[in-house]
Amino acid sequence: MKRKSIAVVGAAETTQMGKIPDVSVIGLHADAALNALADCGLTPRDIDGVATAGISPVDLAHYMGVTPTYADGTSVGGCSFMLHVRHAAAAINEGLCSTVLITHGESGRSRVGAGGFGRAASSLAGQFEMPFGPMGPPTMFTIPVLRYLKARGYTVEDLAQVAVIQREWAAMNPRASYKDPITVEDVLKSDMIAWPFTKLMCCLVTDGGGALVLTSAERARDFPQKPVYILGTGESVETPMVSQMEDFTSSRAFRVSGKKAFEEAGIGHAAVDHLMIYDAFAHLPLYGLEDLGFCQPGEAAGFVNGRNTAPPSAGRTGGKLPLNTNGGGLSYMHSGMYGMYALQESVRQMRGIAPAQVPGAKVSIAHGVGGMFAASGTIVFSNEAP
Amino acid sequence: MPPRMLPEPTPETRHFWDGCKAGELRLQRCTDCDGGSYFPPRPFCPRCGSRKVEDYAASGRGVLWSYVINMRPRPDMGTEPYAIAVVKLAEGPQMMTNIVGCPQTPEALQLDMPLKVTFSRQSDDITLPFFEPAPSSQERGA
Numbered sequence: 001m002k003r004k005s006i007a008v009v010g011a012a013e014t015t016q017m018g019k020i021p022d023v024s025v026i027g028l029h030a031d032a033a034l035n036a037l038a039d040c041g042l043t044p045r046d047i048d049g050v051a052t053a054g055i056s057p058v059d060l061a062h063y064m065g066v067t068p069t070y071a072d073g074t075s076v077g078g079c080s081f082m083l084h085v086r087h088a089a090a091a092i093n094e095g096l097c098s099t100v101l102i103t104h105g106e107s108g109r110s111r112v113g114a115g116g117f118g119r120a121a122s123s124l125a126g127q128f129e130m131p132f133g134p135m136g137p138p139t140m141f142t143i144p145v146l147r148y149l150k151a152r153g154y155t156v157e158d159l160a161q162v163a164v165i166q167r168e169w170a171a172m173n174p175r176a177s178y179k180d181p182i183t184v185e186d187v188l189k190s191d192m193i194a195w196p197f198t199k200l201m202c203c204l205v206t207d208g209g210g211a212l213v214l215t216s217a218e219r220a221r222d223f224p225q226k227p228v229y230i231l232g233t234g235e236s237v238e239t240p241m242v243s244q245m246e247d248f249t250s251s252r253a254f255r256v257s258g259k260k261a262f263e264e265a266g267i268g269h270a271a272v273d274h275l276m277i278y279d280a281f282a283h284l285p286l287y288g289l290e291d292l293g294f295c296q297p298g299e300a301a302g303f304v305n306g307r308n309t310a311p312p313s314a315g316r317t318g319g320k321l322p323l324n325t326n327g328g329g330l331s332y333m334h335s336g337m338y339g340m341y342a343l344q345e346s347v348r349q350m351r352g353i354a355p356a357q358v359p360g361a362k363v364s365i366a367h368g369v370g371g372m373f374a375a376s377g378t379i380v381f382s383n384e385a386p
Numbered sequence: 387m388p389p390r391m392l393p394e395p396t397p398e399t400r401h402f403w404d405g406c407k408a409g410e411l412r413l414q415r416c417t418d419c420d421g422g423s424y425f426p427p428r429p430f431c432p433r434c435g436s437r438k439v440e441d442y443a444a445s446g447r448g449v450l451w452s453y454v455i456n457m458r459p460r461p462d463m464g465t466e467p468y469a470i471a472v473v474k475l476a477e478g479p480q481m482m483t484n485i486v487g488c489p490q491t492p493e494a495l496q497l498d499m500p501l502k503v504t505f506s507r508q509s510d511d512i513t514l515p516f517f518e519p520a521p522s523s524q525e526r527g528a
Binding site: 120128 | 392
């Protein structure tokens, strides 16, 4: 993409969050979209580009009354929205459209108007994984982890610590699903779901949505909210089958996407004030810290245990790299494709309005995963005009 | 209990499932490059793109690479917790499977333990490749 030319001017989540039994999937998309449009003072008539995953961009455009000249239906799992941001930036630069609406909505808990989840028995995953009994992400996303722990010298306590510190952040967020403090022991004693993963190492299952409106940085100054500029973007995909991941201790998609985003932004790690790493499970922040280059392989667990990603507490100052400051998928919310919420928290932090605001933060990264280490997208944001 | 979820072979994977039925774990390798064996099956080399590939019977040996123990069994898998494992084959590729012939516990399932393939007939068409603990063997590492 052309550097530093695009900004987020509208951003919002659904009005309610958590359990929303009276709104369908498409209704959650629309609620978030209307909130994001209100946030930037636009109407559907001002939108000429649409992007979404889970439903078709045709569904979205028709439902919202948008006549687009650009439609992106990239659907690679929970990080699809990072890819939508990246593609929207390229599209706006190229003149395909001027103002893009990106939406997410999912009735993960209430299942109102939600489709099924399944893989054909003739697909590769249907032939070479499903016959052996996996039952959704808790038994698939977690499969590489025993190898990772052994290779790195990490323990299950290290996994638990990730959940403990994210709960500290969630306690500062009024909209978080879980706010009560927890200990490593609480995490380890919660129900065993798929050894070595207990319930509190797994993300929530909730209802909700979010939407973003993007336009050129030049136009962004005319909108009511403080523009949040996109400095760099990255994306990649690896494999639809977790068993075929090249290296169980590192995600190739993470490495490729992260490197590209840093290069485009032209920044080093020390410039990053705030970080979101999609945490469907407790191991993902550890992989993310290593694969994005914030920690050397083998140092991520010590980095988290040393409170480098934690909020201020009991007289201690906060860590140097605040991570998952909304509480994350583990404690804030997770409707199925969480990437949108990571982007929303980065935008809030850059606007200076996050519930657990990082003082003076100027650069934020939102890093997403799709499927079970299948895909990845990375967005570097800044509140300073490039 | 509902019938176990079984694979539906395609023309590109048929040789693998026919191999299981015949008691052979069939892998593929390229005859144009030295990229080694690959899995899952496809009619070209994923490293160089050549269509000149061959099927062959692999050793059926490997080590336990990683796993989880599913404590909430899928309805077609019975009522007891079971390990969903990935085996690293002696020839290189990784393969998802179940480990049979040993308790489904973290104590019994040690990473890097040697395993060998064992075949389990599920229907007229489908035989699944499982793995079981292998007594230490001089052949290992060959």
